[in-house]
Amino acid sequence: MINKLVDKIKKTNAPIVVGLDPMLSYVPEFIQKKAFAEFGETPEGAAEAIWQFNKAIVDATYDLIPAVKPQIAMYEQFGIEGMKAYQKTVDYCHEKDLVVIGDIKRGDIGSTSAAYAVGHLGKVQIGSKSYATFNEDFATVNPYLGTDGIKPFVDVCKEEKKGIFILVKTSNPSSGEFQDRVIDGRPLYEWVGEKVAEWGADCMGDSYSYVGAVVGATYPEMGKVLRKVMPKSFILVPGYGAQGGKGADLVHFFNEDGLGAIVNSSRGIIAAYKQDKYKEMGITEENFADASRAAVKDMVADISGALASR
Numbered sequence: 001m002i003n004k005l006v007d008k009i010k011k012t013n014a015p016i017v018v019g020l021d022p023m024l025s026y027v028p029e030f031i032q033k034k035a036f037a038e039f040g041e042t043p044e045g046a047a048e049a050i051w052q053f054n055k056a057i058v059d060a061t062y063d064l065i066p067a068v069k070p071q072i073a074m075y076e077q078f079g080i081e082g083m084k085a086y087q088k089t090v091d092y093c094h095e096k097d098l099v100v101i102g103d104i105k106r107g108d109i110g111s112t113s114a115a116y117a118v119g120h121l122g123k124v125q126i127g128s129k130s131y132a133t134f135n136e137d138f139a140t141v142n143p144y145l146g147t148d149g150i151k152p153f154v155d156v157c158k159e160e161k162k163g164i165f166i167l168v169k170t171s172n173p174s175s176g177e178f179q180d181r182v183i184d185g186r187p188l189y190e191w192v193g194e195k196v197a198e199w200g201a202d203c204m205g206d207s208y209s210y211v212g213a214v215v216g217a218t219y220p221e222m223g224k225v226l227r228k229v230m231p232k233s234f235i236l237v238p239g240y241g242a243q244g245g246k247g248a249d250l251v252h253f254f255n256e257d258g259l260g261a262i263v264n265s266s267r268g269i270i271a272a273y274k275q276d277k278y279k280e281m282g283i284t285e286e287n288f289a290d291a292s293r294a295a296v297k298d299m300v301a302d303i304s305g306a307l308a309s310r
């Protein structure tokens with residue numbers, strides 16, 4: 001799957017991923033009204049609204065992008081109905097040939113991690129049959145439990161040719177509370193980055209490992225260091241747009257080959273229609289997905305421009 005991701009990035013010339021984080025407040029009123037008329041103001045109604053919202057955004061952008069990153073929390077808050085919308089979204093993105101990165105941030109003791117890995121990336125055995133249940137292509141994983149928590153994911157990835165992105169330096173303001181703590185002369189995120197390189201060493205695709213890392217766009221200097229610590233790991237870079245990250249901050253997350261990183265934007269794309277910039281182009285709630293398409297093009301131009309002038 002890492003080869004497919006790299007190929008799709010090359011074909012689209014777009015090292016970006018659209019984050020499908022459909023908070024209800026981003027879903028235009030006409031979609032909410034229709035869903036509520038059919039299913040009531042219920043978790044089922046909310047799930048229908050977010051699914052219709054996602055579908056419109058995917059339809060408007062899939063030809064421009066290599067991948068999507070549904071954030072499971074935004075679905076899980078609506079219980080089972082929300083999880084059905086998550087599944088429908090994953091399946092629909094596969095129909096559109098997009099690489100799906102499940103932002104699930106799992107990680108537990110070995111046996112529990114194995115169940116998460118099987119459920120999201122592998123196949124669960126039921127009697128004589130096996131089922132790919134959630135069936136994402138990549139998942140985000142929390143390394144706090146150490147090798148026991150990571151190995152079951154790596155094992156499933158090897159079997160299924162899928163991949164993971166391990167949290168190394170997250171984009172949020174308080175990420176330094178633990179991640180920047182200096183241990184034996186080096187910050188914790190560097191130790192984790194080194195482990196990511198080690199875990200991924202025998203998990204190589206054609207040019208990159210399918211054991212990747214998450215490093216926030218909001219910490220460009222740390223990104224520069226981590227790029228060197230993990231030269232073969234693909235980096236998933238959240239924090240662009242709504243959290244303040246810009247193309248110019250990101251050049252050092254990429255290798256000299258112009259590859260090695262994929263930048264996520266969620267609110268900046270799915271809720272673009274709320275921004276003055278796109279309203280001024282005549283975009284309204286009714287054609288919200290056109291704003292998402294324009295925002296994808298703007299993001300690609302920003303990042304490509306920065307990479308071209310480095």
Ligand SMILES: O=c1ccn([C@@H]2O[C@H](COP(=O)(O)O)[C@@H](O)[C@H]2O)c(=O)[nH]1
Pocket residue numbers: 019021071103169170171172214215216238239240241242243264265266267268
């Ligand atoms: O360090 C991290 C890890 C994950 N995320 C997730 O990415 C998106 C960001 O959304 P925006 O709307 O583009 O800010 C969201 O799903 C986060 O949970 C992150 O932001 N930082």
